[in-house]
Amino acid sequence: MKSFVRYTLAFLLVLGGFWITRTVMEPVTEERVVLLSDKKLEEFAQRKDSYQVIFIGTSRVYRQLSPAVFEDELARHGIEMETYNFGTPSQGLPEQLHVLRQIHELEPANLRYVIFEPDFVQMVDGNYLSFRSIKMHELGPFLNQSASIVRSEYPSKPKLLIRGILATAHHYTNFGLLSCVVKRSCGELVYDDQAPVGDRGYSPLNMDMHEYRRDEFLAGEIDVIAGNFDAMNEPDWWPNSPPMPEGNRANLERFIAGIKELGYEPILFIPPLAYRQYYHHEVRKSVETGEIDIPMLAIRGPEIDPEFYETGAWFDRGHLHRENTEVMTRKIALQFKDYLDQQTAE
């Protein structure tokens, strides 16, 4: 018994030494992790009462929905509104809701519409990106979020929790100081979430950002750089997205309810996709058949919007070129205008 107490005490002392060092050293290292969502919140807070609409979602929102173009298209139809883009790469629904709550805490007086992309948590080995905005890598937020995950109906609850535990442990252990010093001297960034906030949260992809075969592209020898678009060459590729896993619909509905609880109006955004793996098409079909009751702004496939489904239209398999994102933003803005007209008529 005496030994047991001694070993337990020793173990706690090891943890204590670790934790104290980690806490004391944090100011030296915390600047390494700058969350894109924090940067956006900071910018948003400066003019928080000006915005009526926000976009939120993954990089397909961050890189493809331009507030300036959106507002310009609305203005052409006599509607004056200001918008902000809260898209962040790999930002799934749990993260989006977390960011929305942070936005809500800023008390934006005129915010009404939340245009969101229905991306679910992506479980990719070694990808901690899904935990950034939620800050599941920090103990307090992680515990809060874990409690909400336990209460929720996420289809991969245990996996999500394990990822959270690993991300938390990762954050409390490896913050790579030496590597950071070495890399800084090389002039490299450590995390890609230090990407630019851009124009009110929007940061498009330019072809010259590509490293892979960039020279050939700039020389005009090839039209498109990245990606394998084989799926798009099969005749029936578009309707063939996989069926949603059990529970995803419940999560989506829970998310929609979460937006409404905060007092905002949720609007679904379906971007064009050259990937089959995503569930966007399934969600779109569910809205079209009335299974999910929510307004939707959507790019509805190659038959209706063929210009977005040519391989040359894409930066890579997930994102359009800058020029095409502007065309797409205008289409979405027009659909939003129609929705506003319809609301007014009702």
Add this chain to the structure above:
Amino acid sequence: MIFVELRFFFFFAAVFLVYWTLPRNFTRKLFLLVSSYVFYGAWNWKFLSLILVSTIVDYLVGLQLPKAESRQRRRGLLLCSLITNLGLLGTFKYFNFFVDSAADLLSFLGLQANLPTLNVILPVGISFYTFQTLSYTIDIYYKKLQPTRNFLDFALFVAFFPQLVAGPIVRAAEFLPQLHRYPAFAGVDKRFCMLLFLIGFVKKACIADNVAPMVDEFFAAPSTFTWQSTWLAVWLFAVQIYGDFSGYSDMAIATAGFLGFRLPKNFGHPYLATSITDFWRRWHISLSGWLRDYLYIPLGGNRGTKLFQYRNLMLTMLLGGLWHGAGWNFIIWGGLHGLALILDKIVHGMAVIRQSTESGLKWLFRGLGLVITFYWVCLAWIFFRAPTLAESIPIAKSYILLNSSGTESLGFRIMPSLAVFAAFHVVTYFQFGRRLSYRIPWPVFAFFYGVAFAFAFMLAAPTYRAFIYFQF
């Protein structure tokens, strides 16, 4: 699953807690065996079948060998073990290499041949556990060891997870007796294991993984760098591979130690070696011991004429090179070490040198020996690291001739890494930390261990890499 991964920490915490609460030796061993299979299966469970085949065949051969009366039958049984183990190794590791080499030879002779190759991946750790089981049957064949009748013991000897995938290569005579006793946690040298694990972690995660990107940068386009950068990059690789492999060995020994097992030492500050012979007493000690006992001595060892001895040395090192990887690069790496060992034998055989090394000039000779040894070891590392033989040659030329048409430079940014490594090498050599750790009260030790680990994590590379020796 590797030792610096977070999931290993969770895995080991669970194994450690359950293991020490199990009441009987049998249940502990069974639990360790299952845990070892889980550990290996986390990489690829399908290849567990290879470990099982090796285990069952060698267990049965081991049982039958003492019963066999005729020499012919004994040889047949040993052959059965050799064919099984080397057959697995040959199929998964060397088949494609030999086929490709044969095709190249035929092509050189002007003959075209479309030889079949296998589309297989190399099972992690196959070279290590194969050598381990082979040593078991060979020792029984030579009547140096009694076989174990306990299958569980033998299976655990083959698959014991701390050293399963990258050694140290353990002999049955060292390991099996440890399974006969019921270890008490009080008997574990906790401070030693904790320090050794920390040292191993620092070597791997803080040193090897931090210098790896710079090494990769150089070897991706070596011809674009200056000859000075060639030197620095080769030194850095020497640092990387030592940190990587000896770090793994330290963590393996510490992990086994936490469970009450002793594994043999695998490294002894190899870059402080004053000759190539000395280097091989300090580098991958368990492999060099294996090669000596099961290859060099059976080939004739130090018996016979000088020329015969040199042949044995060269053959051993060439096969040692081939053990590391199925490629001509590795054979040349082994050949360079074989050549250096022969030269070392010749030089140390000279009376004038012998007298000088025993005189007042011995420090000068040792210093000179250290520099020459490090230079040669680094030259050999070029062939070890470069992806192909064709890419190795220009790097080796630049290293030897101090000449390169490249203009890129790795610059001074690598100096901190080299300085950290050199300091660490010296500190661990003199064992300052270890001696101090035994003098301080346990609560202070525990607290500062936590502090030290926090710093180690801070200095660790943001992304871990698989251990280099896993591929062997």
